Amino acid sequence: MSNEQTTLRIEKLESLRSQGVPVYPERFTRNYELYEASSLEDGTSGVLVAGRIMGIRQFNKFSFITISDIQGNLQLLLKKEEVGEQAYNDFIHFFDIGDFIGVEGNMYSTKTNEKTLRIENYVFLGKALHTLPDKWHGLSNIDTRYRQRYLDLMMTKETQNRMLMRVKLVRAVRRFLEEKNFLEVETPVLQHTSSGALARPFRTYHNSLDTELNLRIAPETYLKRLIVGGFTKIFEFAKCFRNEGVSPQHLQEFTMVEGYAAYWNYEDTMALMREMILYVLKQTFNTTVIKIQGQTIDFSLEWNVVSFRDLILKDTGIDIDLYSNVNDLYRETKRKDIYLEHENIETLGRGNFIDLLYKKMCRPQLIKPTFLIKHPIDLSPLARANNDSPEISDRFQLVVNGAEIINAYSELVDPVEQRKRLETQATLKSGGDLEAMEMDEDYLLAMEYGMPPISGWGFGIERLLMVLTDSETIKDCILFPLTKKI
Known part of the structure; x- marks a missing residue:
């Protein structure tokens, strides 16, 4: 610093302190949020708001000040003749862009409406010791936007909107599942x-x-223990961790929503997930029609x-059924x-190889909401085999805009069969997969x-938000993405 x-700002801070002004006051009473105040009727008096x-x-004799927070902003008018010369000059001398202010006054509309x-009165609520990024150029450095997300939230309207959408989306998912009598665990x-x-x-x-442990990659087996x-209908907002490569569609730490319903099959879950997505779209965007990659999609x-x-x-042109x-x-x-x-294609089992083939050749073409079903059983070690075709699983994935956003199964509940499949997986693991x-x-x-009988599902909050907001990278859908240490 x-x-x-920064030196000038610290001098202002010390000057205020020497005058007995509390430079880091304890609190400030507000009666409106900024977004509420901006829709009050003209003439409303006694309005108490605060912001950065x-x-x-x-x-010459007045100043317009804009204050903001994550949900809104408000214009303030400070007039010398209304607050007095001393208070006016103190503002000009001691306040900088980035500082916090608490104000009391009454509402009106300017000539530009x-x-x-x-x-009428104002109070100092906190000093910013650094200048903020230039308002007009914003934060063009992507790395800075991720490393110092607080600056990105201050300066970038798009980031503010997306993160508020995330809050709404999480609230909508939770509310939907609770209304369907699922219990959160x-x-x-x-x-x-x-x-x-x-x-x-x-x-x-x-x-x-004195033992090695893993950070969970999914909550699945513990939820099934419940x-x-x-328990018959449960869900969890689960922080999960996967030590995978960095890509625009993957995070190493992410929020998974996973849930299970006893006595259901995967088709019951398909119906639930479709209903949930439509509910979430209405709650988050007030519509079921959104634009993705220039295409208008009506969900x-x-x-x-x-x-x-x-x-x-x-x-x-390859029929995977012909290649066991x-x-x-x-x-x-x-x-x-x-x-x-x-990196080690020769070590992959058949299931993971087919998955790799699908991800390169097929998934990018799936733009409109598509339920992908009948996955090879060796790609689904915890899914139930289909009654008529045991080599495929009772499973679906929802794919939108080339991204898998929901994965769901009729679950395998046969312990003997599960042991066999896990033994196969363990052999693949020891072979290098x-x-x-x-x-x-x-x-x-x-x-x-x-x-x-059980059916379950899982989806990542960030992946869902990425697809629904048509974001270029999943890092834009998390408040604090992991960055390399400088």
Whole structure:
């Protein structure tokens, strides 16, 4: 804090302090939020508001001041003849853009019809020791926007709006599920095994227990333990951690909403998720019609339903059902001049290889809401096999704008079958597939005590927000994205 501007601001602070002005006062009583005050009728008196000064336009005997917070802003009028010469000069001398001010006054509209509060009294509420970024250029440095998100929130209207939408979206999801009689629960972040998804975990160490632990990659197996324990409809807003590569669609720390319903199948969940998305759109955007990639999409229209096999066949000409061996499938993709990028492609099991093929060749083309069904069973180690075709799972994903935003299953509840599948996953893991699942004896024990039919779902709040707001990167959908240490 050695620059000239900061030195000047500190001098002003010390000068105020020497005059007995509380420079960091305890509180200020407000009777309106800024967004409320900006819609008050002219003549409303006794209005008490506070905010950060974001603009000062100084004239000879009066000044227009703009104050703001995350939800709104308000113009203030400070006139020398109305507050007195001393108070007017003190403002000009001691206040800077970035400082906090509390004011009392009455409302009127300017000639340009802008709602404005005429200040009768004001009080100093806090000094900013750094100058804010230039209002007109904003924060053009992307790295700064992520590292110093508080500046981004101050300066960038788009960021403010998106983060407020996130708040609304979370509230809407929670309200919807509660109204459907789902109970909100919490399960552990620190886990002995990394079950519930195909992903690489973050590892940590518990000193007192002298044991290695994982940060959870999903809450799935603990939520299912609760179904064993007698819960029938549950959900969790779960912070999850996946030690994956950085990409515009992935976060290493994200918020997953996961839920389960006893006695349901995946088709029941499909109906619930469609209803939830429509509810969330109405609550967050006041419409079911939004623009994505220049296309107007009405989510209230019927959604496409397509099978994994049919989609891959359409986009690549490869019928995955003809290749039960991953090596044969790999050779066929090369024969078709399809080159898939992966650091250890030879170590992938058939399921993860097919997933890689789908993600490169098919998923980017799915713009309108599409339910993708009938996934290969080896891609779904915790999903129930289909009664008629045991090599596929009773599962769906909702894909919008080339991004998977919901994943759901009819759950596997047969402990003997689950053991076999986890053994296969453990073999893949020991062979070098770092995203394969570990053996989870504790979860298998819970299953052996008996499970009812179950259907469950999971989706990331950030991914959903990214798609619905047509954001370029998922980092724009989280308040404090992880950045590399300087």
